[in-house]
Amino acid sequence: MLGPVDTIRWEGGRDGRLSLLEQTRLPAETIYTKIGTVDELVAAIRRLAVRGAPAIGVAAAYGVMVGLRGAEECDPETLRARVREIAGTLAKSRPTAVNLFYGLDRMVARAERELAAGASSPATLDALLDEAHTIAREDAATCDRLGEVGAELLSSGMTVLTHCNAGALATAGRGTALAPVYHATEHGMKIAVYADETRPLLQGARLTAWELARADIDVTLLTDSAAGSALASGVIDAVFVGADRIARNGDVCNKIGTYSVAILARANEIPFYVVAPLSTFDPELRDGSEIPIEQRPAEEVTEGFGPRTAPDGIRVYNPAFDVTPAALVTAIVTEQGLVREPNLTRVEEVLRRGGRI
């Protein structure tokens, strides 16, 4: 367990078991779902049993191990082909969060490296498990660093607004947007959080409120629509959100509704911070218009919580993400330091420092 919540578990060696904290059941139940096959992991990612860009990357890395169970017997060529096939399958689970591809790319690259160096299949599997553990540990360490860097933006008595869940549940560690809150709290600051409930799937109500309350942090829940009222009322000192993908010019793709919060923060002269590891940046994309936006099923909106709450047959517009233009972002908090007023030059600078380009 690398963070305050055990989001993703691997038990045993290269033939071990993957299980995921079943986030669709929170806060009512804390249960773990065992993942026996790659297809089960794809399904779990799609139904958001595990979600949050960094956590998806870590889960996918372990997912490669799930797919390789019994591959000790394979010859190297077959093993190489299987790793690629598994990564290809997992890459199709969700389109937007770039960490998924980042985690899978690392697993594929490690397999290539080991096999090219003449490693046996069992040794390659051991190396791949080591790579997955490393990705998870690095993610947790990165969260700690994001917490440190971001906490410089906080002082005791502040109230921050957050959207969706970019906390421990979204990572293998203590989260991205919430890491500065955890860090500041540990260092004796009193930080309160307003958590947007985040329709349609209520990650704010079900997950952010749950993990903050569990950590004894002062948390207030509000509907997404009430965020404007809260921001205009003077009660909010800063906004902290995570990201699913950040383009080279600093445009930020994150959970649907983030753009609204950014516009409202700007209108009320409240700083808007994005907290994200460098693995969330996509240097291939010039700007946010190139980020693929996942459209989710209508039923999430019309019958998200059991009873149907809209007329039968109604058309639904249900994008899972939106893009906040870089110009609305006060700073991006990365493990390589703050990127204030992000633009192409400043983002390239931090990516170069972090070895991403």
Added chain:
Amino acid sequence: MLGPVDTIRWEGGRDGRLSLLEQTRLPAETIYTKIGTVDELVAAIRRLAVRGAPAIGVAAAYGVMVGLRGAEECDPETLRARVREIAGTLAKSRPTAVNLFYGLDRMVARAERELAAGASSPATLDALLDEAHTIAREDAATCDRLGEVGAELLSSGMTVLTHCNAGALATAGRGTALAPVYHATEHGMKIAVYADETRPLLQGARLTAWELARADIDVTLLTDSAAGSALASGVIDAVFVGADRIARNGDVCNKIGTYSVAILARANEIPFYVVAPLSTFDPELRDGSEIPIEQRPAEEVTEGFGPRTAPDGIRVYNPAFDVTPAALVTAIVTEQGLVREPNLTRVEEVLRRGGRI
């Protein structure tokens, strides 16, 4: 039935029966709740069985008749006192929508006038029922006029975004914000509507989507958080919303989330129109900061869909309304014409023209 939906029914004479379309059960069931006492009406208004500023005003007027059942036997002094007491009770049902007080004031004034002129108690009751019917008929006629005036802002092929329900279900007629859509459609224009679901009580999903689909108008449902994405994507040509109270300077109080939509519309250079009868204006209030904002129970947010969707004991910020500054309003559509770029002078002008000041 004065509009496309029979929101409020009075059957019989001065001893007749009030029943309300039970809007909490839509869209699953279309049932009517019989209102036997004033307290039952207060409870119905509070649980939003009837909602929407104009509809609350009409329901309250009929509510006075419910409280006066059997009052034929009263002497004039007792009758006068009873009317005032009933109006006082109903006035406490909800604090924000000014039409409630407007409707009650008219009933009290009519009773005073009749009794001062020496009318008998039975004759006064007949006059009061006539007043309630007149309020309902005037509301429906005003909706028609709002439709005509507002339709000037539409042209065929346009898509409008609306928030909450300011349609037939919110009035005794064809609505406020939706009246221009109904009017334009009847006159052969093709208008599509994006309906914000409007958490916490989903009036957009349950009511607006229902009444528009029923009228064969092209409607798309979206979460409140997705409105920013829709407005930024270029698919929306204009925003039309209703109002619960408008201050003398043109600040608009409406369903929570309206302010966010206004800010997002402005940021994307999309016109933001408020459609409201003059009875929704409150000439007593200098600006929006003086409008009392109702705080609603936490359970609307934490268990609005049945099962609990947030941790036990969580604090909730749940204001029912917010205030949109006049500067964000492109125009207010009234039965006395458009008030473009509303400010104190222009609002006073229209109120004077309509005899409200």
